[in-house]
Amino acid sequence: MTDAIQKPEKKKSSLLQLDARTRTRNAAETRFKAYGMIAIAFGLLMLSILVFNIVTRGAGAYQQTFVALEVELLAGKLDKKGNRDLDDIKKVSTFGYTPLLSNALEAKVIELGIETDLKAKKMVGILSKSAAAQVRDYVLNNPNKIGETIGFEFLASSRVDGYLKGRVNRDSIGNDKNISPAQLDLVDALKAEGSLAKRFNMSFITGSDASDARPEAAGMGTSMIGSFFMMLVVLVLALPIGVAASIYLEEFAPKNWITDIIEVNISNLAAVPSIVFGILGLAVFINYMHLPNSAPLVGGLVLTLMTLPTIIISTRASLKAVPPSIRDAALGVGASKMQSVFHHVLPLAAPGILTGTIIGLAQALGETAPLLLIGMVGFIASNPPDSIATGLLSPNSAMPAQIYEWAKRADPAFYERAWGGIIILLVFLVTMNTIAVILRRRFERRW
Amino acid sequence: MNDKNIMESHMGTTAIKISARDVQVYYGDNHAIKDVSIDIEDKTVTAFIGPSGCGKSTFLRCLNRMNDTIDICKVTGSIRIDDEDIYDRRVDPVQLRAKVGMVFQKPNPFPKSIYDNVAYGPRIHGLAQNKADLDEIVERALRRGAIWNEVKDRLQSPGTGLSGGQQQRLCIARAVATEPEVLLMDEPCSALDPIATAQVEELIDELRQSFSVVIVTHSMQQAARVSQKTAFFHLGNMVEYGETGQIFTTPQDPRTESYITGRIG
Numbered sequence: 001m002t003d004a005i006q007k008p009e010k011k012k013s014s015l016l017q018l019d020a021r022t023r024t025r026n027a028a029e030t031r032f033k034a035y036g037m038i039a040i041a042f043g044l045l046m047l048s049i050l051v052f053n054i055v056t057r058g059a060g061a062y063q064q065t066f067v068a069l070e071v072e073l074l075a076g077k078l079d080k081k082g083n084r085d086l087d088d089i090k091k092v093s094t095f096g097y098t099p100l101l102s103n104a105l106e107a108k109v110i111e112l113g114i115e116t117d118l119k120a121k122k123m124v125g126i127l128s129k130s131a132a133a134q135v136r137d138y139v140l141n142n143p144n145k146i147g148e149t150i151g152f153e154f155l156a157s158s159r160v161d162g163y164l165k166g167r168v169n170r171d172s173i174g175n176d177k178n179i180s181p182a183q184l185d186l187v188d189a190l191k192a193e194g195s196l197a198k199r200f201n202m203s204f205i206t207g208s209d210a211s212d213a214r215p216e217a218a219g220m221g222t223s224m225i226g227s228f229f230m231m232l233v234v235l236v237l238a239l240p241i242g243v244a245a246s247i248y249l250e251e252f253a254p255k256n257w258i259t260d261i262i263e264v265n266i267s268n269l270a271a272v273p274s275i276v277f278g279i280l281g282l283a284v285f286i287n288y289m290h291l292p293n294s295a296p297l298v299g300g301l302v303l304t305l306m307t308l309p310t311i312i313i314s315t316r317a318s319l320k321a322v323p324p325s326i327r328d329a330a331l332g333v334g335a336s337k338m339q340s341v342f343h344h345v346l347p348l349a350a351p352g353i354l355t356g357t358i359i360g361l362a363q364a365l366g367e368t369a370p371l372l373l374i375g376m377v378g379f380i381a382s383n384p385p386d387s388i389a390t391g392l393l394s395p396n397s398a399m400p401a402q403i404y405e406w407a408k409r410a411d412p413a414f415y416e417r418a419w420g421g422i423i424i425l426l427v428f429l430v431t432m433n434t435i436a437v438i439l440r441r442r443f444e445r446r447w
Numbered sequence: 448m449n450d451k452n453i454m455e456s457h458m459g460t461t462a463i464k465i466s467a468r469d470v471q472v473y474y475g476d477n478h479a480i481k482d483v484s485i486d487i488e489d490k491t492v493t494a495f496i497g498p499s500g501c502g503k504s505t506f507l508r509c510l511n512r513m514n515d516t517i518d519i520c521k522v523t524g525s526i527r528i529d530d531e532d533i534y535d536r537r538v539d540p541v542q543l544r545a546k547v548g549m550v551f552q553k554p555n556p557f558p559k560s561i562y563d564n565v566a567y568g569p570r571i572h573g574l575a576q577n578k579a580d581l582d583e584i585v586e587r588a589l590r591r592g593a594i595w596n597e598v599k600d601r602l603q604s605p606g607t608g609l610s611g612g613q614q615q616r617l618c619i620a621r622a623v624a625t626e627p628e629v630l631l632m633d634e635p636c637s638a639l640d641p642i643a644t645a646q647v648e649e650l651i652d653e654l655r656q657s658f659s660v661v662i663v664t665h666s667m668q669q670a671a672r673v674s675q676k677t678a679f680f681h682l683g684n685m686v687e688y689g690e691t692g693q694i695f696t697t698p699q700d701p702r703t704e705s706y707i708t709g710r711i712g
């Protein structure tokens with residue numbers, strides 16, 4: 001009897017003591033968890049380096065140096081005949097305004113008692129080349145102000161701006177024709193007095209691109225409008241075409257070799273490099289159909305081709321996810337195929353379709369390569385469109401194309417703007433993806 | 448044990464509602480229904496029994512042409528309802544399904560409100576002139592589905608939030624709301640607990656007043672409880688068809704007998 005009890009006791013393992021198998025298994029699990037955590041940590045590290053880099057390099061673009069000046073709008077220069085006739089005033093070009101600016105600067109220097117050897121003409125060099133145009137625009141809008149003295153805030157030139165941001169210093173400007181140490185002395189003096197300062201620059205977000213000589217005036221606004229019109233085209237075309245194609249393929253089309261081939265081709269299209277769509281757009285839309293170069297309409301058409309497979313694939317996936325019992329239920333009470341799809345299946349698939357569409361749009365929004373081929377890169381979009389038609393048809397750029405264009409230019413002031421533009425683009429993309437996630441969460445089916 | 452049923456079916460009407468002749472069904476190469484001929488009576492509950500995979504559901508789905516939705520499925524032979532061939536080229540299966548309602552094995556309410564579940568059929572068939580009409584149709588259907596008292600205070604809450612048994616009765620209410628003439632039920636109780644099953648069975652017996660009910664079941668007890676006529680299917684053949692009481696007490700075919708006594712299953 002005692003034997004009988006002792007025997008199993010010998011073999012019996014304690015739950016408090018891990019056996020060898022359990023130990024190795026636990027070790028393997030711990031290792032696996034560690035690998036996973038390392039991978040995620042690495043990903044997060046890379047992400048934070050990326051974000052940190054983008055923000056530190058791009059933040060500068062949102063600040064710009066401005067110079068406050070009192071400009072006397074000399075009637076003698078701007079309106080020689082003195083009859084305030086707009087046509088006559090228009091005849092004075094921006095060159096005619098430059099003396100007003102040098103007068104204003106000279107007056108300021110004298111008023112503040114700043115010592116400088118600079119001639120008034122050279123002083124103007126610290127202002128942006130857009131300053132004269134700014135005054136001219138003001139005069140053309142308010143001809144009755146001619147003769148008065150008006151306070152303006154002018155952009156400082158990109159060198160002066162760079163000086164305030166630490167990009168430009170006295171050592172680095174040795175051979176620079178655009179800025180001299182004497183001008184920097186003037187800048188220092190004006191800064192100390194407070195009429196030259198760095199502040200938030202809204203026109204980087206709302207403004208248009210500017211020529212190589214005026215990086216300080218360049219903004220993303222017009223290319224944002226270009227992107228907006230392209231996305232409009234993509235949404236209006238790709239969503240209905242994609243959803244209709246998916247519904248047909250998924251719900252109505254017979255399953256045979258033709259639909260099989262179509263299916264394989266759609267999956268393949270999703271993997272086609274976007275530049276291929278670009279050259280297709282160039283050949284078909286521009287060379288053959290003679291649509292205008294660089295137009296958001298063409299960009300939108302090309303991106304539609306690119307986005308269609310994404311939308312079709314995600315729409316078909318969400319249609320497939322609707323249980324067949326729902327279709328049976330609808331058919332069982334005498335609904336037609338069409339009614340069952342539109343009354344029951346489609347509403348249930350809608351959140352998935354929307355999510356797929358938003359992700360497709362986000363992809364299209366960040367796409368650059370196809371735009372290279374249809375001439376939307378390198379185009380200086382200096383005027384925002386004034387109607388939907390010009391928005392679609394007149395040449396424009398797009399956000400990623402604009403960023404690429406800035407990054408390509410020699411002046412480091414543009415480089416800073418490229419980073420700043422990336423921030424805007426990322427904000428758009430993150431917002432769109434967040435909306436997609438929220439939609440998915442919000443409408444997730446509860447069966 | 449089935450005296451009541453036997454008596455009733457002897458007295459019952461003998462009007463033929465559905466008449467099938469030489470029906471063959473193929474799924475591709477699979478010959479799923481072989482040479483089935485059957486006359487189904489009006490205002491009667493007819494049960495299809497048989498081992499699983501023998502073709503009960505397939506044959507049931509022929510009666511409202513739900514098989515049309517399966518690409519590889521081919522049906523030959525003739526099935527007539529009220530002496531009209533439902534596989535005639537001129538017949539629109541959608542119109543047929545309004546006349547031949549169906550309740551499925553798994554309760555499948557639409558993920559909409561209870562009210563909308565029931566109102567959907569009448570809406571698409573234009574059975575109601577106005578909102579008051581529709582309210583009345585919905586209430587009557589829910590009463591006939593024996594679920595009115597449980598849901599009358601929450602008609603706007605989702606049908607998917609009901610219990611399994613309630614969902615199935617909702618589906619029955621949804622099916623009767625379109626005023627069909629025939630009601631097909633494919634194992635309507637297989638997902639239900641015994642109490643819900645008893646409620647549904649009671650309901651089926653009441654529905655017999657207005658419809659010809661065809662019910663597929665794997666439970667012989669259920670067939671015995673609710674049906675007046677029973678057809679026994681085996682490997683795609685309809686082996687035997689007759690009064691329920693007679694099938695269960697004195698089966699003619701040895702296959703029926705061995706199934707009933709539990710030797711095939």
Ligand SMILES: Nc1ncnc2c1ncn2[C@@H]1O[C@H](COP(=O)(O)OP(=O)(O)O)[C@@H](O)[C@H]1O
Binds near residue numbers: 502503505
């Ligand atoms: N959708 C289908 N596609 C192909 N074969 C099917 C399909 N549905 C049923 N079958 C086949 O038809 C036969 C009968 O099935 P079914 O009618 O569902 O049997 P039961 O309902 O009696 O269990 C089975 O052999 C099954 O494999």
Ligand SMILES: [Mg+2]
Binds near residue numbers: 504
């Ligand atoms: Mg079945």
